[in-house]
Amino acid sequence: MSVEEMNPGDQGKGRGAPPGYPVVDALDARDDLDLGAARSVSETGDVRFAQWVEPEIEVLLRVAHSLTGSWADAEDVVQDTLIRAYRAIDGFDGRHPRAWLLTILRRTHLNSLRRTRPDLVEDASLERRRPAFGRASVVSPEDVLDERLLDGDIEVALQALDPRFRTVVLLVDVNGLTYAEAAELLDVPVGTVMSRLSRGRTRLRKSLRSRRPRSRRAARDRPGATTEGAGHRPGHDQEEKR
Amino acid sequence: MNLTTCWWASRRLDRYLDGDPSAVLSSADVRRVERHAATCRRCAGDLAERRRLREALRDLDARRITDPASLERLDAMAAQLRGPGTA
Numbered sequence: 001m002s003v004e005e006m007n008p009g010d011q012g013k014g015r016g017a018p019p020g021y022p023v024v025d026a027l028d029a030r031d032d033l034d035l036g037a038a039r040s041v042s043e044t045g046d047v048r049f050a051q052w053v054e055p056e057i058e059v060l061l062r063v064a065h066s067l068t069g070s071w072a073d074a075e076d077v078v079q080d081t082l083i084r085a086y087r088a089i090d091g092f093d094g095r096h097p098r099a100w101l102l103t104i105l106r107r108t109h110l111n112s113l114r115r116t117r118p119d120l121v122e123d124a125s126l127e128r129r130r131p132a133f134g135r136a137s138v139v140s141p142e143d144v145l146d147e148r149l150l151d152g153d154i155e156v157a158l159q160a161l162d163p164r165f166r167t168v169v170l171l172v173d174v175n176g177l178t179y180a181e182a183a184e185l186l187d188v189p190v191g192t193v194m195s196r197l198s199r200g201r202t203r204l205r206k207s208l209r210s211r212r213p214r215s216r217r218a219a220r221d222r223p224g225a226t227t228e229g230a231g232h233r234p235g236h237d238q239e240e241k242r
Numbered sequence: 243m244n245l246t247t248c249w250w251a252s253r254r255l256d257r258y259l260d261g262d263p264s265a266v267l268s269s270a271d272v273r274r275v276e277r278h279a280a281t282c283r284r285c286a287g288d289l290a291e292r293r294r295l296r297e298a299l300r301d302l303d304a305r306r307i308t309d310p311a312s313l314e315r316l317d318a319m320a321a322q323l324r325g326p327g328t329a
């Protein structure tokens with residue numbers, strides 16, 4: 001699934017290119033990522049790396065945070081991603097650097113999961129997953145979101161979401177990825193991103209509504225800064241039926 | 243309100259707000275959504291609620307500040323990878 005296939009508005013750039021990013025496939029082996037081995041990249045590659053990859057580092061870090069739930073883990077994943085990207089830069093044609101990097105990031109993340117949580121990840125996880133809701137037989141990055149970052153109503157509501165919905169909301173609404181970029185990262189079709197996004201948002205609106213039933217401006221306040229005192233927050237059940 | 247239009251519009255509110263390149267609404271659809279929301283309280287309220295959620299989620303991104311030291315380390319690593327004097 002290439003970005004071009006998913007994005008009909010972007011024709012013209014993608015003629016004749018093979019789908020997917022075969023360059024990345026070559027990196028799948030669990031190699032040790034030492035810097036020395038990367039030194040065969042051309043000088044043009046160095047320039048491209050500076051031009052295409054480095055401006056994306058902050059986005060990569062934020063996205064990795066959405067996947068791992070921790071800044072330390074995010075940094076590790078981005079480090080490995082940068083090394084892999086550097087090695088592959090000579091074979092990359094420069095179209096959609098962010099989508100290309102997100103693909104590398106996903107694989108890097110899965111590899112690191114395989115190292116640290118082998119119980120959760122099977123080899124099958126790198127195969128194309130069928131976009132069926134909640135029926136994936138293997139663990140994907142979005143299943144392993146961290147539970148630590150809770151504060152404020154919206155974070156609580158996010159945490160209560162099905163991980164599949166939550167990850168898409170984090171990637172698109174929080175990190176600002178396009179549908180196509182999120183699709184690339186999660187290895188699902190754009191239509192799946194859209195339907196997960198829609199369901200996730202609907203559930204969030206419902207749960208935020210039930211938390212702050214009458215304050216019209218509440219959602220704009222800082223999470224946690226509700227007008228209701230903590231002592232007499234109404235029960236959710238009765239608020240649900242309004 | 244015309245229920246068919248309501249249904250039609252409510253299914254396009256996300257795309258209307260997102261304007262994502264993968265799912266752009268035609269300008270005719272954009273006008274139709276806007277005309278409908280201007281006269282339908284339910285859809286107007288729906289739209290407003292979706293906007294508030296977007297803002298709250300955006301806020302979250304701003305609050306989740308990336309560690310500047312972490313970014314610095316990554317930038318330095320990238321520079322080291324490609325070697326000096328390239329960029």
Ligand SMILES: [Zn+2]
Pocket residue numbers: 243247248249251278282283284285286
């Ligand atoms: Zn309506």
